[in-house]
Amino acid sequence: MKTVTLTVKKEPELYLECETLTPDAFAGKKADEIAKIPAYQGREDTTLGEYFSIAGQAGASAAETQIIINGDCSKMKYIGAKMSAGEMIVNSDTDMYTGGWMTGGKLVVKGNVHSFCGLGMEGGEFIIEGDAGNYLAASYRGDWRGMQGGVLRVKGNAGSDICTFMNGGEVIIEGNVDIHIGTHMEGGKIVVKGNANRRVGGQLVKGEIYVFGNINVMMPGFKHNRDVELEVDGTKAVFAEYLGDLGERHPKRKGETVYGKLYLKK
Amino acid sequence: MSEYIIKNGHVFDPVQKIKGDKKDIAIKDGKIVEASEVSSSAKSINAKGKTIMAGAMEIHAHVAGPKVNAGRWFRPEDKIFDSHKKPGMTRIEGGKSIPTVFKTGYEYARMGYTFAMEAAMPPLYARHVHEEIHDTPIIDEAALPVFGNNWFILEYLKNREIENTAAYIAWILNQTKGYGVKIVNPGGTEAWAWGLNCLTINDPVPYFEITPAEIVTGLMEANEYLGLPHSVHIHQNDLGNPGNYKVTLDTLRLAEKVKPKNDFGRDQVMHSTHLQFHAYGGESFANIESKAKEVMDYVNSNEAITFDTGNVTLDETTTMTADGPFEHHLCSLNHLKWFNVDVELETAAGIVPYVYSPNVSVNAIQWAIGLELALYAKDPMRCFITTDHPNAGPFTRYPRVMSWLMCAKTRNERLNTFKNADKIIDRTTLAEIDREISLYELAAMTRAGPAKSLGLSKDFGGLKPGMNADIAIYNINPEKLPTKGEDYEKAFSNVAYLFKDGKICVKDGTVVDNGQKKTFWVDVKVNPNKQVRHDVVEKFLKYYSVNEGNYSVPDDYAPHQHIISLDATHA
Secondary structure, eight states: OOOEEEEOSSOOSSSSEOOOOOOHHHHHOOOHHHHTTEEEEEEEEGGGGEEEEEBHHHHHHGGGEEEEEEEETEEEEETTTTSSSEEEEOSSSHHHHHHHHOSSEEEEESOBBBBSSTTOOOEEEEEEOOOOOOOOTTOTOSOOOOOSSEEEEEESSSHHHHHHHHOOOOOESSBBBBBBBTTEEEEEEEEESSSSOOBBBOOOOOEEESSSSSSEEHHHTTTEEEEEEEEEEEEEEEEEEEETTTOOOEETTTTEEOEEEEEEEE | OOEEEEOOOOOEEETTTTEEOOOOEETTTTTOGGGEEEESTTTEEEEOOEEEEOEEEEEOOOSSSSSHHHHHHHOOOGTTTSSSOOOOSSSOOOOOOOOHHHHHHHHHHHHEEEEEEEEEEGGGHHHHHHHHHHHOSEEEEEEBBBOOTTTHHHHHTTOOOOOHHHHHHHHHHHHHHSOOOEETTHHHHEEETOOOOOOOOTOOOTTTTTOOHHHHHHHHHHHHHOOSSSOEEEEEESOOTTTHHHHHHHHHHHHGGGOOOSSSSOOOOEEOOOOGGGESSSSSSTEEEHHHHHHHHHHOOOTTTEEEEEOSSSSEEEEEOOHHHHHHHHHHHHOOOOOEEEEEETTTEEEEEEETTSHHHHHHHHHHHHHHHHHHOOOOOGGGGTTTTTTSOEEEEEHHHHHHHHHHHHHHHHHHHHHHHHHHHHHHHGOOOOOOHHHHHHIIIIIIHHHHHHHHHTTTTSSSSSBBEEEEEEEGGGGGSSSHHHHHHHHHHHHHHEEEEEEEEEEETTTTTOOOOOOEEEEOOOOOOOOHHHHHHHHHHHHSSSSSHHHHOGGGGGSSSEEEEEEOOOO
């Protein structure tokens, strides 16, 4: 694996849209070629070289490429979006859409991320060492295809409306979350190790939500089914299992109605 | 104005019956002229090894107006990753199934189209339609106001008052700057306001006590009474449901009762739109099958009908129609989001996103039916290619549809690689057809045919001297035709040249000029009609949410008009 190191040399006046900042776009390129890759600021076309000093070179393919980004990226959007393989380490906070539509590889953000990160993620591993904003691992505005696969881990807290329209994959929030968790969810798994606020699993059709701490107010559409001992993300405990959202349409499988499940640690 | 002479190209023009012969085409003052009429300073374009056709004409697409814009509002995901501007003079081009007005104009032009008909204009929101039409670059456009569920029409036709119906149509065309008579799910959309639908042509409309058959026949008679350039343009009852081909045949047979009467060289009395959605057999989606053969046997035998295909392109798209009940039905099938609106006394609309997947048998069967219709058509002058944009797919897929029609190998490859290929082959007849549409037939299906059906054949759809200089030149060499469908697709997606009104607007697939687009509409003079005047005043006082004075489309909403005036005053 070869490493490319980018260091921010100029802060964008507005926001820099760098959906080209991925191992896929860098693969097979040397530093001077990477500097010429397009990026966008507002309505103006620019290049990555305009904002970053670039050292090292990329591997022959995305899988053989590691990208390390230093400096303040808090005004940069779409970092790692659509990446399919390889590794990225961002030693900074990042702006919206970080790691959106990832299909593979590993993306680590050492700081906080803004809202709409990990949107429609299909695969790979996305680790956020700080906090995440709203709409984490949700669907794009208007879309009904949220997170499909992969693993997304937040070591801090997350905001509201996370995992909206989630269809698959796994999201672990080690801290607390705000309102609207897994709205319209039709598959996948959400683990909240801290507390959740309100409206957890609204219109939940399928999938599982685990909450280790408290839920401030439960949705009325959930019914207690049983208590069950489970191992969730390395923690063995007894969980109260709730079925829901009973106000929502539910599919049938082999004659049995499939419900979404909400587990509350006892 | 500049003069051009296009040399050495292969010309395909059904108007002059030219089937690929080498012929020079000369342009002067925005018109096609004899080669001898241009001066020696005319710019010469070498079209050696290329195909020359008139500018293509879109007969049915939803490209402007409140319904299209509502689709843009509620589908922001349709524009994702489209926010960057391409180099050159074009603006940002956003949207896949519901593109911005700019992208709409550019994309049609890049494919060699010079005219598009907006297929459903709610009269009350005609101003919005014209604002969007005005902002769509390059291509000429017109819009068809919808009449099939309008209270005035239902009341007049209940009493068989053809003259009043005609006078009201003339008034609406004048108020809305409309082009002709569109019918969407006759009676059914009004019934939808009562939570009902009309699924055959004999289902009575609640309250009005009139049947779809009476509405369609009455509107055809009124259309011919006025002698409009286009015939009635109908989206039939029971769209999209298995077994609907019987309703389709019943509706098509209504055309036998009416004779065409106009001064525009139009021979049909009914244009049946997106026929693919109306040619289904079977009793349910579990056993849906193609009835394209049965439908086309009838269409081929009745010269008073033209139709467009409504080809499914197997893409993610946004369905939108004035057929309100259908959209509700569709939403209950795919559980995606649903938009519904009622337009006062006139019509309604619904919108639902839809993904046509090659892995879903029903979608693959729909795909096959659309192609079968075109391949069974004996007269290419009466069969036009559409995708009912964006309902069966975005119009930007026309080149791919053409490649399926023109290259049997490409078509069969697609057919044989469906997930449930055996089932699709069993339920359709596409595998038995080896016909390949020729360039000459394509010119009829996309140029001369639609022009004739729209009553525009005097100036458009051909390359005869005197006609408008709307010309598309493609990188297709008829002496060495492409063997792969994707080569056709590439050539039809990017014209070598597009002339609009004698000006080069697209060169090598790149837009170089925004042209001077025009809005076509039909102004009909009728006898003064006290009854209709009285009814208009009364309905605006009693029911409409706007005053009559705020209803019409002022001239500054359509600054570049091409008005077709006709006199339908009967002694």
